[in-house]
Amino acid sequence: MLLALTSGSSRALTALRSPAVCHPTRSALLVTPCAHKTARLSPEISRVSLVTRASAAGSAAVPSQSHSSSTANMNGNGLSPLGAKPSQSNQANEEVQGAMLEPSAANKNWVRVSAIVAAIAAVSGSMNFLPGQLSRSVHLTGFAVWLGTNVWVSVAGLIMFKNLPRQTFGKLQAKLFPPYFAANVAAIAVQIGSLAFTSGTTPVVNQIALGGALVINLANWLVVEPGATRVMLERYQLENSPNRDAAKVKQLYKQFGKLHGLSSSLNLGSLVGAFVHGWWLSSLFTFAV
Numbered sequence: 001m002l003l004a005l006t007s008g009s010s011r012a013l014t015a016l017r018s019p020a021v022c023h024p025t026r027s028a029l030l031v032t033p034c035a036h037k038t039a040r041l042s043p044e045i046s047r048v049s050l051v052t053r054a055s056a057a058g059s060a061a062v063p064s065q066s067h068s069s070s071t072a073n074m075n076g077n078g079l080s081p082l083g084a085k086p087s088q089s090n091q092a093n094e095e096v097q098g099a100m101l102e103p104s105a106a107n108k109n110w111v112r113v114s115a116i117v118a119a120i121a122a123v124s125g126s127m128n129f130l131p132g133q134l135s136r137s138v139h140l141t142g143f144a145v146w147l148g149t150n151v152w153v154s155v156a157g158l159i160m161f162k163n164l165p166r167q168t169f170g171k172l173q174a175k176l177f178p179p180y181f182a183a184n185v186a187a188i189a190v191q192i193g194s195l196a197f198t199s200g201t202t203p204v205v206n207q208i209a210l211g212g213a214l215v216i217n218l219a220n221w222l223v224v225e226p227g228a229t230r231v232m233l234e235r236y237q238l239e240n241s242p243n244r245d246a247a248k249v250k251q252l253y254k255q256f257g258k259l260h261g262l263s264s265s266l267n268l269g270s271l272v273g274a275f276v277h278g279w280w281l282s283s284l285f286t287f288a289v
Contacts, residue, residue, distance in 0.1 A: 135197035181221035
């Protein structure tokens with residue numbers, strides 16, 4: 001049978017090459033004979049046409065399936081089924097190493113300190129700072145650092161919580177909180193120390209606000225926050241383990257919740273103390289209305 005088909009195909013191809021027969025129009029999918037010569041084609045040519053059409057249809061099916069699977073993959077990756085161009089991924093590549101940039105001169109500590117000292121000298125008129133004026137300036141600076149860090153960490157923490165993966169957010173907070181509480185302790189201590197060089201007496205409520213905030217931040221810095229971080233990292237380790245203990249994870253979840261709630265309550269107390277002290281400081285200013 002194959003021999004007969006081959007023989008017939010050969011005769012058909014010979015007939016196609018003959019000048020007396022109009023050559024068919026060839027396309028990617030089928031071979032179409034000239035319309036006015038269709039009736040004169042031999043049965044062999046008809047068989048070749050059918051074979052050609054079947055082969056072309058089979059070969060065309062493969063790209064179609066590939067295109068369908070490709071489209072399915074693109075849709076699975078979040079691409080538009082209407083053929084929209086894919087957007088750039090906003091995920092960070094943690095494998096990229098190297099410095100982000102070369103620090104500018106304005107980011108060097110000695111440049112910043114020099115700029116601050118020069119600005120104060122220009123305002124005071126000389127380098128002979130009066131003890132009273134200097135202590136008041138230091139006190140206000142300490143208050144600004146205290147209140148500013150509290151407000152900023154509250155705002156930035158909420159933004160990071162909404163935009164970072166849970167474990168990434170927790171690990172970042174674990175790096176952020178120790179220097180944050182340390183900065184608060186230093187700022188409050190500076191304010192308490194600077195009051196010794198100012199004239200007048202500080203109201204009792206402000207003494208309580210400053211002293212209480214100092215104790216609160218020391219407790220958060222040295223006791224509560226390290227305990228919460230330890231429990232959180234232990235929980236993360238279990239969550240990422242192939243042999244995950246669901247009961248242990250749930251226990252650590254509750255334990256971390258208690259420590260985090262205590263730390264947040266203490267931090268709120270520090271923020272309230274900052275606003276109480278700021279209210280008293282504002283009463284010392286006189287503005288012409």
